[in-house]
Amino acid sequence: MSAPLQSLAYFDDAYERRVARLKEERAEGVKVIGTFCLFVPDEIIFAAGADRIVLCGGKTDPIALAEQSLPRNICPLIKSSFGAVVDACCGGTISCPHVPLVDVVVAEATCDGKKKMYEILSGYLPTYVLDLPQKPESPGALAYFVSEIRLFGKYLEGLTGNTVSDEALRREIRSANETRRLLHRLFAIRQRDPPPIRGTDVLRVMQRQFFLAPADFREGIRRLCEELDRFTPGPCARPRILISGCPMAAGNTKIADIIEQKGAVIVAEESCTGTRSFWDFVDESGDPWTALGERYLAIPCACMTPNDWRIDRIVELAGKYNVDGVVYYTLQFCTGYNIERLRVQQALKKLKIPFLAIESDYGDADTEQIGIRVDAFLEMIG
Amino acid sequence: MSAPLQSLAYFDDAYERRVARLKEERAEGVKVIGTFCLFVPDEIIFAAGADRIVLCGGKTDPIALAEQSLPRNICPLIKSSFGAVVDACCGGTISCPHVPLVDVVVAEATCDGKKKMYEILSGYLPTYVLDLPQKPESPGALAYFVSEIRLFGKYLEGLTGNTVSDEALRREIRSANETRRLLHRLFAIRQRDPPPIRGTDVLRVMQRQFFLAPADFREGIRRLCEELDRFTPGPCARPRILISGCPMAAGNTKIADIIEQKGAVIVAEESCTGTRSFWDFVDESGDPWTALGERYLAIPCACMTPNDWRIDRIVELAGKYNVDGVVYYTLQFCTGYNIERLRVQQALKKLKIPFLAIESDYGDADTEQIGIRVDAFLEMIG
Numbered sequence: 001m002s003a004p005l006q007s008l009a010y011f012d013d014a015y016e017r018r019v020a021r022l023k024e025e026r027a028e029g030v031k032v033i034g035t036f037c038l039f040v041p042d043e044i045i046f047a048a049g050a051d052r053i054v055l056c057g058g059k060t061d062p063i064a065l066a067e068q069s070l071p072r073n074i075c076p077l078i079k080s081s082f083g084a085v086v087d088a089c090c091g092g093t094i095s096c097p098h099v100p101l102v103d104v105v106v107a108e109a110t111c112d113g114k115k116k117m118y119e120i121l122s123g124y125l126p127t128y129v130l131d132l133p134q135k136p137e138s139p140g141a142l143a144y145f146v147s148e149i150r151l152f153g154k155y156l157e158g159l160t161g162n163t164v165s166d167e168a169l170r171r172e173i174r175s176a177n178e179t180r181r182l183l184h185r186l187f188a189i190r191q192r193d194p195p196p197i198r199g200t201d202v203l204r205v206m207q208r209q210f211f212l213a214p215a216d217f218r219e220g221i222r223r224l225c226e227e228l229d230r231f232t233p234g235p236c237a238r239p240r241i242l243i244s245g246c247p248m249a250a251g252n253t254k255i256a257d258i259i260e261q262k263g264a265v266i267v268a269e270e271s272c273t274g275t276r277s278f279w280d281f282v283d284e285s286g287d288p289w290t291a292l293g294e295r296y297l298a299i300p301c302a303c304m305t306p307n308d309w310r311i312d313r314i315v316e317l318a319g320k321y322n323v324d325g326v327v328y329y330t331l332q333f334c335t336g337y338n339i340e341r342l343r344v345q346q347a348l349k350k351l352k353i354p355f356l357a358i359e360s361d362y363g364d365a366d367t368e369q370i371g372i373r374v375d376a377f378l379e380m381i382g
Numbered sequence: 383m384s385a386p387l388q389s390l391a392y393f394d395d396a397y398e399r400r401v402a403r404l405k406e407e408r409a410e411g412v413k414v415i416g417t418f419c420l421f422v423p424d425e426i427i428f429a430a431g432a433d434r435i436v437l438c439g440g441k442t443d444p445i446a447l448a449e450q451s452l453p454r455n456i457c458p459l460i461k462s463s464f465g466a467v468v469d470a471c472c473g474g475t476i477s478c479p480h481v482p483l484v485d486v487v488v489a490e491a492t493c494d495g496k497k498k499m500y501e502i503l504s505g506y507l508p509t510y511v512l513d514l515p516q517k518p519e520s521p522g523a524l525a526y527f528v529s530e531i532r533l534f535g536k537y538l539e540g541l542t543g544n545t546v547s548d549e550a551l552r553r554e555i556r557s558a559n560e561t562r563r564l565l566h567r568l569f570a571i572r573q574r575d576p577p578p579i580r581g582t583d584v585l586r587v588m589q590r591q592f593f594l595a596p597a598d599f600r601e602g603i604r605r606l607c608e609e610l611d612r613f614t615p616g617p618c619a620r621p622r623i624l625i626s627g628c629p630m631a632a633g634n635t636k637i638a639d640i641i642e643q644k645g646a647v648i649v650a651e652e653s654c655t656g657t658r659s660f661w662d663f664v665d666e667s668g669d670p671w672t673a674l675g676e677r678y679l680a681i682p683c684a685c686m687t688p689n690d691w692r693i694d695r696i697v698e699l700a701g702k703y704n705v706d707g708v709v710y711y712t713l714q715f716c717t718g719y720n721i722e723r724l725r726v727q728q729a730l731k732k733l734k735i736p737f738l739a740i741e742s743d744y745g746d747a748d749t750e751q752i753g754i755r756v757d758a759f760l761e762m763i764g
Contacts, residue, residue, distance in 0.1 A: 071720040071741075073455070107687075109516040112494045115687050116721035129687060131520050134491040135513035140529035144515065147522035305489075305497050305511060335717065338453040339498035359453075 005231075007223040008201060011208045014216045021213070022101045025051055031160050034102035034125070036081060037110055038272050038299055039132055041149060041292045043176050043282070046214070047168035048156035053098055054210030055105065057081035058251030060362040062095040069120055075331040076362040077249055078113045082121060089124040098211070099125075104159065106130055106152070110303040111336055128155055136297045136304050146293035153289075169288040176282065179214055182221040183278040189228045190267045191321055194237035196228045199266020200256045206273045207250040237265040239324035239381050244314050244344065246331040247272035255329050255358055258367065262374050267321045270314050271329070276300065279313070302336035310340070311347045318353050325354035325381040327374075332361040354381045387613075389605040390583060393590045396598045403595070404483045407433055413542050416484035416507070418463060419492055420654050420681055421514055423531060423674045425558050425664070428596070429550035430538035435480055436592030437487065439463035440633030442744040444477040451502055457713040458744040459631055460495045464503060471506040480593070481507075486541065488512055488534070492685040493718055510537055518679045518686050528675035535671075551670035558664065561596055564603040565660040571610045572649045573703055576619035578610045581648020582638045588655045589632040619647040621706035621763050626696050626726065628713040629654035637711050637740055640749065644756050649703045652696050653711070658682065661695070684718030692722070693729045700735050707736035707763040709756075714743040736763045 026032060031050040035042075045052040062083025063076060069086070070079055086092075088099035104126045107118030118127055131148050133141035153164040186205075189196065205224065209217055241264045248256065248271065256266055268274065276299055283291040300310035318326060326348055330337045341357055348355045356377040360366055404414060413432040417424075427434040444465025445458060451468070452461055468474075470481035489500030490512045500509055513530050515523035535546040568587075571578060587606065591599055623646045630638060630653065638648055650656065658681055665673040682692035700708060708730055712719045723739055730737045738759040742748055 069724055071717070071723070073715055074717050074721065109687055112685065112717040113721065115516060116684065116718055119688055120721070120724055129517055129520075131515055131517035131523065133513055133515065133526065134497065135511055138511075138513050138530065139533065140526050141513065144522050144526035148520065151521065302498065303494065305491055306501055333455055333715065333717075335453070335456050335494040335715075336498055339456065339495065339502070341453070342451055342502060 005197065005201065005224065005227055007220070007227040008205070010220045010223055011205055011212070014212050014220055015208065018212050018216065019097070019101075022051065022053070026101065026103075031103045032101050033156075034099070034105040035108075036105070036114060037108045038277055039108045039110055039296055039301070040106045040130060041296050042214075043169060043172035043288075043292060044149060044153050044156060044164060046172045046175070047164045048153065048160045049162040050156060050160050051213070053101060055081055055084070055096065055098060055102065056210070056247065056249035057084045057096065058207075058249030058362070059084070059095060062087055063362065065092070065094070070117060073333050074113045074117075075246075075334045077247065077252075077331050078117050080249070080251075080362060082117050085121055085124050104128055108132060110301065111334070113333075128152065132303070133297070134303065134305055137306075142290070142293050142297060145297050146289050149292060149296075150289055166288050169292070170284065173282045173284055173288055173291065175214055177284065179209075179218055179221075180278040180281055182218050182225070185225050186221055186228075187268060187275070189225060192233065193240070193322065194233050195240075195265060195267050196231040196233050197224075198260055199241070199243070199269070200253055200260050202266075203248060203253055203256050203269065203273060206269070206277070207248070209277060211250070239264050239378060240267045240322060241265065242268050242270060242314070242318055242321060242323040242326045243274070243329055244270040244317075244326055245329035246334050246337050248329075249273070252362055254362070254367070255327070255360060255370065258371050258374055259327060262371065262378055264374075264378050267323060268317050270310075270317055272301070275313065275317065302340045307340060311343055314344055315347055315351065318348065318351070323353065325356065325377065327377075328355060328357040330357070330359045332359050334359075387579065387583065387606065387609055389602070389609040390587070392602045392605055393587055393594070396594050396602055397590065400594050400598065401479070401483075404433065404435070408483065408485075413485045414483050415538075416481070416487040417490075418487070418496060419490045420659055421490045421492055421678055421683070422488045422512060423678050424596075425551060425554035425670075425674060426531060426535050426538060426546060428554045428557070429546045430535065430542045431544040432538060432542050433595070435483060437463055437466070437478065437480060437484065438592070438629065438631035439466050439478065440589075440631030440744070441466070441477060444469055445744065447474070447476070452499060455715050456495045456499075457628075457716045459629065459634075459713050460499050462631070462633075462744060464499050467503055467506050486510055490514060492683065493716070495715075510534065514685070515679070516685065516687055519688075524672070524675050524679060527679050528671050531674060531678075532671055548670055551674070552666065555664045555666055555670055555673065557596055559666065561591075561600055561603075562660040562663055564600050564607070567607050568603055568610075569650060569657070571607060574615065575622070575704065576615050577622075577647060577649050578613040578615055579606075580642055581623070581625070581651070582635055582642050584648075585630060585635055585638050585651065585655060588651070588659070589630070591659060592632070621646050621760055622649045622704060623647065624650050624652060624696070624700055624703055624705040624708045625656070625711055626652040626699075626708055627711040627719050628716050630711075631655070634744055636744070636749070637709070637742060637752065640753050640756055641709060644753065644760055646756075646760050649705060650699050652692075652699055654683075657695065657699065684722045689722060693725055696726055697729055697733065700730065700733070705735065707738065707759065709759075710737060710739040712739070712741045714741055716741075
């Protein structure tokens with residue numbers, strides 16, 4: 001399991017090409033949309049002939065700048081993302097090189113922190129607000145969300161001058177489903193015992209999903225899966241850990257790194273940078289808007305209520321991946337995932353699956369303390 | 383201004399009568415609905431022949447119990463409300479005597495903390511979830527919200543066995559508008575210089591709004607206004623303060639007390655326990671469901687985006703009440719109001735209206751430090 005995977009290098013090369021390509025695109029007049037959340041359907045953006053990159057911040061650097069405008073006691077991802085935009089828009093260089101590549105950002109109404117941060121962000125970058133119902137099983141929720149994504153489509157038509165045809169949408173739905181199928185293939189490989197790839201490697205690959213062009217990303221996943229299929233597993237790697245909770249945006253691999261440095265192997269991530277991004281497919285028959293609405297509204301994020309789907313998903317993954325324990329990861333001050341922790345903990349307790357909760361920011365101050373807790377947890381379940 | 387107002391005693395008497403009456407009602411089979419938020423239209427509850435009390439917690443006592451289930455770093459109102467329910471449902475006596483009076487609680491999808499707390503609460507009390515769109519100006523938002531309140535009406539019909547007729551709704555809309563008119567009368571009296579009543583007295587009265595029967599509450603407000611109209615103002619009370627921000631639920635008068643103990647007078651509250659509860663009327667002509675939807679969806683709460691209506695309201699109040707400064711009050715960890723602080727501050731800065739932000743919990747630990755900051759602020763603007 002410690003042999004370097006050749007195919008991982010592809011993602012770095014693809015990154016460089018992608019940055020160059022985005023610059024060319026913008027010179028050609030292609031609009032680039034910045035998003036911060038899985039609830040924004042990429043399919044609509046691509047169908048409008050626009051491109052998209054995800055701007056969620058995983059780095060510590062921009063946080064101090066963000067705290068000049070935002071409260072300190074909100075989640076680091078929001079502060080990092082905001083700080084990067086402010087820095088870039090004010091000509092700074094401390095943070096994200098991607099911000100100058102976007103024309104517009106989409107502000108989806110998910111958690112309180114993001115929803116309100118976007119209002120301030122709109123002073124720096126053009127911002128489009130996409131509303132979400134919060135009770136996805138309510139009878140009127142789907143119709144409202146479909147009306148919202150249709151409006152978003154109209155907005156993109158105005159921005160790009162292109163029509164978002166049903167045909168283009170169907171094409172992009174097939175494309176996105178192809179990506180989802182490949183990610184299922186990659187994740188299925190991780191069910192092996194031992195898994196032929198570290199969780200930290202998968203995490204870094206998954207983070208690229210949000211920046212690379214879909215076709216390039218798929219090519220990388222294909223190569224990776226092929227290499228892993230040829231791979232001869234080493235000695236049994238235990239314990240097997242499922243991480244569940246908040247996203248780990250590019251730049252943030254802190255908790256995953258600690259867990260694997262302590263000798264465990266992460267076999268799956270129930271998060272936006274894990275299964276939540278690809279698990280469910282969009283129906284390819286019928287009205288594409290409704291199909292998109294149904295699929296995206298069912299993303300089991302803690303911003304939804306009730307969110308039993310997420311509990312079910314975690315239990316499903318814990319079984320399918322034959323895990324020895326679940327690490328429940330939350331970004332500091334993430335109210336939604338922090339409160340939902342109890343229900344997850346209760347569900348896993350019933351199944352006698354060991355559970356460790358870690359709430360952390362992007363800094364180093366708690367790294368040692370978390371290491372000690374992870375050590376104790378692994379010893380207990382090992 | 384320091385003479386005791388005779389009419390304030392009415393509210394205490396009415397409270398005792400109300401508790402007795404609620405117990406009788408329940409014995410008679412009347413359903414009592416517990417709510418936690420202004421976004422739940424009382425009119426629908428009353429039109430269904432049910433009664434309602436608001437269960438928002440302003441006391442410290444239940445918080446330790448709540449923290450056994452909820453994260454510590456969420457707002458004290460949510461923890462206090464939750465702890466009171468858990469305590470009451472587990473036979474405890476530390477907290478709220480009102481919880482045993484309700485049959486059902488309504489969980490409105492407003493902020494992350496409440497939305498997710500309700501999921502855990504549903505293990506203790508029957509809970510009905512009312513969804514809210516978060517972008518009230520979106521074309522589909524009103525229709526979705528109206529569908530949600532209609533569903534809520536259907537639910538209440540099932541619970542009570544009564545029909546929520548348009549006629550009953552119109553009657554309750556007129557009743558609630560009458561309360562709103564009386565509160566406008568009370569608040570208009572506070573525009574006088576000096577105002578004949580302290581802000582802390584008004585706050586305690588406003589907190590009763592959420593527990594008393596509407597007719598009793600109105601009777602109290604009528605008596606209070608009449609007494610204030612006969613009142614001869616004392617010497618000029620300055621500085622005049624507008625409080626803006628989070629609700630101060632019954633039991634929590636901490637910041638208002640500090641401000642007035644330091645010699646200032648609070649002349650208005652832009653909050654759920656102030657203007658947000660009564661400022662806007664429901665249209666009495668046309669379809670009552672749509673009229674309710676329009677009015678409630680326009681409540682300028684920080685859970686909405688954008689929330690320029692709130693900025694406009696604060697600026698309007700600052701002018702109308704001729705204030706010398708604004709104290710921006712937030713419950714600790716209230717992400718929405720904490721982030722919105724910046725936009726309010728910027729708007730007031732343009733108008734050269736002094737601004738002090740205070741974020742606090744229900745404890746005493748920061749009382750002295752807040753006192754020092756308030757002192758400095760009052761000296762600066764005095």
